[in-house]
Amino acid sequence: MVKQILTGLAILVAGFAVAQQKRPNILIIISDDHAFQTISAYGSKLTQTPAIDRIAKEGMLFNRAYVTNSICGPSRAVLLTGRYSHKNGFKDNVSGRFDSSQHTFIKDLTRSGYQTAWIGKWHLESAPQGFSYWKVLPGQGSYFNPDFIKMDNSRERINGYATTIIEDIAENWLDGRDTSKPFCLVIGHKATHRTWMPDIQDIGRFDTVNFPLPSNFYDQYQGRRAAAVQDMTVDKTMIMGYDLKMFPSKEAADKEGSIRRMTPEQRAAFDAYYGAIKQDLDRRGLTGKELVEWKYQRYMRDYLATAASLDRNIGRALDYLDRHKLTENTLVVYLSDQGFYMGEHGWFDKRFMYEESFRTPMVMRFPKMIQPGRVDSSLVMNLDLAPTMLELAGVKSTEKLQGQSLLPLLKESNYKGRKNLYYHYYENGEHAVSPHFGISNGRYKLIRFYKRVEGWELYDMQTDSSEMNNLYGKAGYEKISRKLKKELSGMIRRYEDQEALQIIEQPVFPAAF
Template sequence: MGFSCKQEEQTQLQKGPNIIYIMADDLTIQAISAYGGIYKDIAPTPNIDRIAEGGMLFHRMLCTNAICGPSRAAILTGDYSNVNGYYKNESGGKFDSSKWTFPQAFQKASYESALFGKWHLGSRPMGFDTFKYHNSVVQQGAYWDPVYNENGRDVKQRGYATNLTTGFALEWLDKQKNSARPFLMLLQYKAPHRPWRPDQKYEHLWDSIEMPYPKTFNDLYKGREETAGDTEMTMDYLTRGDLKFKTPDTLKGEEKIAWEFYGAGKEEIVQPEKMTYQEGRRWRYQKFIKDYLACVRSIDDNIGKLLDYLESTKRSENTIIILTSDQGFYLGEHGFFDKRFIYEESLTMPFLVKYPGHIKPGSQNGNIISNIDIAPTLMELANIKEDHKMQGRSFAQLLKGENPKSWKNEHYYHYYEFPFWHHVQPHFGIRTQRYTLAHFYYNMDKWELYDLQNDPEQIKNLVGNPAYKDVLVDLKKQLSLLQQKYDPNNDLDDYRRITEKNFGVISDKKENVYSRNYME
């Protein structure tokens, strides 16, 4: 008996893999035990590690612009900020929803598509049959009792956001388990983004211990005083809200916001009375890191629920599972929290992929890959062919364990936002297997060069070191070629105008800006 057209279409669709793309906000490799590090035994992530054990762990997945919205836009479009038009969060406007994104291509190819959790691009998500995304505080979302936009309608949910978002995803998976169509699901957690509010059961998880400190916690920024040494993302800039000081019940509205925001300004040091400065600095780190890792613990729990569900319903064999973040994050390295710099901790994204029968379990990859390469890779894995051109390139061959000679050996980076938030100078640069070169250009002309083989912590700026004169010349040439390839139409004055331009949606009141970005 022959197949009908409809049966043939369904048979073809069944051959395509399901894809679950999990992205946590500000999750970093230092917080994932599969990557090792100083927290692996104290705060392990056994369920995230299951993805690495069953698939491939990437060591050099690098973001193009280490800040939430622009990195998400780069992942969705396969293009740099200068092409997709979304450069920055602060005064960056909204992501242009008319732009091509890979979920739209999957939807067009008859995949069932869904988004749950954090969108954080300002505009309406496109390419999804169903969505339920955080829609309070301009899509930043809240940890507790959050408001979601469910297919165009705001609904308030009771509970903890990480648990709720996973629940929505599992409910949707259960409803479509008998569908003949493959699915694409984006499961995107708010956690562990600032203000790092753990689930109640984990609020005091590590009260009895002192967390270890990164090697560079006491970095003095020698040779980098005007760049790394002149930011507002050190332990000195954690606020009362970050550090969970109890807000007086008498404060309301903007007074309440201002009280909780105290600590973000210069010389507004928040710490218990009678502590010395150094004691307070360590105290602030301990509070921050324990809350951050407690938020990660809930993510790991929920990924465990998802993996267990897929295994129990026998759907894991034809499902690609990806775990990543929008960029890396500092957990006290260089005395920092947050991201933004080209330095390793914020440049490097966690990236783990499991695809049974296609990716060797327990494998690892050290190639340089860019977040713009994710979209074309997903398209190839799903065998979706379109004429749309992207700056990114598929790394599907790398997933198979192959290593083509033509694969790139360098990565181009560009960060634009200044002075809000955190006062990080705009800069662009190149990362090769061994070196990082950065040019800070907005109101200065500073170059930084790091030899990652001899200085993996990036403490010694080698610009001016005669032993690296030829290396510097060569890297500048390579950087120029990358700019010609990815961003050929701009010069330094154009870049400065982008930093200064208000693309829309900005508050003139500092406390309201803070509320939009950080507070629940």
């Protein structure tokens, strides 16, 4: 009898292990400030991104994926919690600190038997909780020879380039995992965050390319007061030394911690490359628009060279899944924490609800469910990933989430997508971007700015995709303005955004509509 009981228990345990193995694995790769305009799967001619393109080709590309708050830390907090910034408490990078004790989808997965890990950029100002394993960069982290915070809160410096090192650590964790259990791994890349520092092997990769100026590079911001007062232009804000490595001397470069931490070999290559560019710049004596456009070319070359390593290491992650026969049963998601300006409106950075920063690249692959080569134009948000991961894993959340599971969309079965998107940006400091919230239905976008600038903006994305012509208050747009205001008010109440609710009820000139 005892033998029979033990045999039965062994069968149960083995059956549980098999069931666990059949549960889907999840790999989320999140980058920083990676513009969809620079990804060839999205039609970019600026560069090629074969690894990201591979995910899209073998899975699906989301053509209208957006974020709730276009800034680094808050975007990650939304990803983890499936709740807007005003609900998870991390609204901005200045005063924000993520309360790691709160509910996250990771905690639900860990509780249900998943092995969970976050490796790389975290940027939430608190230690991760609820993960089986974590190893994260402090703050923004460094591109060269980065420090990592370990689970015992000690620090370790690893020589090399951050993007490659993060992938190395991720693969090492996968090598040591319990293969009888499913995993959820988040790889958080520092790339392509400012300041853009390419891997040594990628330096100069785009030096022979002359990038076309965006058509609105010399935008004068007529009718858009918030755009007019910002401080994020390539012309006036981009710093010759800090951003473009055009230092007046070696001593000046030494003051930058990101450079000072380089090995002698890295520093020699760095100095040789940027030193020659600086000598050429001094010889040419550029001023006015010639200098501005020179800065733009340098920005693009460094940014895209930094992104080259990102794509290469995403390719390594895909190859790892192939080698270990994990591809078929692993959902792979690639996205950025927000979009980024590549000279549109004369800008770099993000923050605004304008399309380039509001919209994020997002591609998914899951051979068991997603037909290859799909392109979807549903309105989706980073808010939706938490409920999607839980439903895919067959796990019920212990908390109410504000996102909407995309699983029916992935299955192509009765997906009722969003009619509208709600956005709220809070920070009132960096780059002088005025706080604002708004609504977009894909065609029209209505934005309410407050604090720094008080006012409304309305755009017709069908006729003005570059968002140059503010239609708010103009004849003929009264009806759509009223309609969107009513819908915006409804979304604010549904998402329980009390700050926005107080503001939207305040009159602001022009008072019409």
